[in-house]
Amino acid sequence: MYELFVLACLVTKVNSCVTLKDLYSPHDTHDKCLARAYVISHELKKYMPHYFAKSYKCFDMRDANKLEL
Numbered sequence: 001m002y003e004l005f006v007l008a009c010l011v012t013k014v015n016s017c018v019t020l021k022d023l024y025s026p027h028d029t030h031d032k033c034l035a036r037a038y039v040i041s042h043e044l045k046k047y048m049p050h051y052f053a054k055s056y057k058c059f060d061m062r063d064a065n066k067l068e069l
Contacts, residue, residue, distance in 0.1 A: 001026035001061040002033035006040050008051040033058035
């Protein structure tokens with residue numbers, strides 16, 4: 001299962017960013033997560049016109065227990 005996060009930054013100030021968590025996550029496969037990242041990147045300007053998708057991460061939830069805080 002993959003959780004999708006997208007980093008969206010202001011067009012005019014690229015160091016001013018927000019992290020978006022996909023509401024349709026988790027995705028069954030990495031490919032489905034990538035496809036959803038593509039959709040979000042193309043639809044972002046409709047919902048957040050001053051932002052662009054700078055990067056994304058499909059986080060494998062099986063690795064969640066390996067994280068150290």
